[in-house]
Amino acid sequence: MKAVLISALLACAIALPAQAAGDATAGAQKIKVCLACHAVGPDATEKVGPILNGVVGRAAAAEPGFGNYSAPMRVAAANGLVWTPDKLMLYLEKPRNLVPGTNMTFYGLKPDDAANVIAYLETISPDYSPNPPPPAPPPQ
Numbered sequence: 001m002k003a004v005l006i007s008a009l010l011a012c013a014i015a016l017p018a019q020a021a022g023d024a025t026a027g028a029q030k031i032k033v034c035l036a037c038h039a040v041g042p043d044a045t046e047k048v049g050p051i052l053n054g055v056v057g058r059a060a061a062a063e064p065g066f067g068n069y070s071a072p073m074r075v076a077a078a079n080g081l082v083w084t085p086d087k088l089m090l091y092l093e094k095p096r097n098l099v100p101g102t103n104m105t106f107y108g109l110k111p112d113d114a115a116n117v118i119a120y121l122e123t124i125s126p127d128y129s130p131n132p133p134p135p136a137p138p139p140q
């Protein structure tokens, strides 16, 4: 009995980090709920919402071709909002909790789905690094 309990606990401990990191393959399916309003990929064009290529790690309201950001989103950007995985998690779960008044009228995702979608968005954000390299040393 004790052994069963311990192995169950171990299984959880091993499963949890994978869950937190999200599954990009599942996210590539789930992103379809976003594609009514957003485009991704090499042929992406602006829709009701901005193109999502490269969004992870980018400042909010900074997609160069999108001219339709709401005033609240621009204010959030001016206050320093950057789309780190943590902020994306909050926004995708309940857009209006993170940016009250955003015109992304989306009901929000469950945490698991949001983590998966973020893992997928990372795969189309080549400039994003969770651990940015240290700044180069000054020239001698």
Ligand code: HEC
Residues within 6 Å of the ligand: 031, 033, 034, 035, 036, 037, 038, 048, 049, 050, 052, 055, 059, 060, 061, 062, 063, 068, 069, 070, 071, 072, 073, 074, 083, 088, 092, 101, 102, 103, 104, 105, 106, 109, 117
């Ligand atoms: C009903 C249309 C709609 C749906 C569905 C939708 N979005 Fe949006 N999204 C928008 C609009 C419009 C904006 C611009 C919001 C603003 O300026 O307040 C936006 C903004 C964003 C931003 C901020 C982009 C930036 O450049 O600052 C992200 C990230 C985002 N959406 C991700 C998603 C993801 C991921 C999904 C699917 C889970 C999704 N959205 C579903 C309409 C939508």
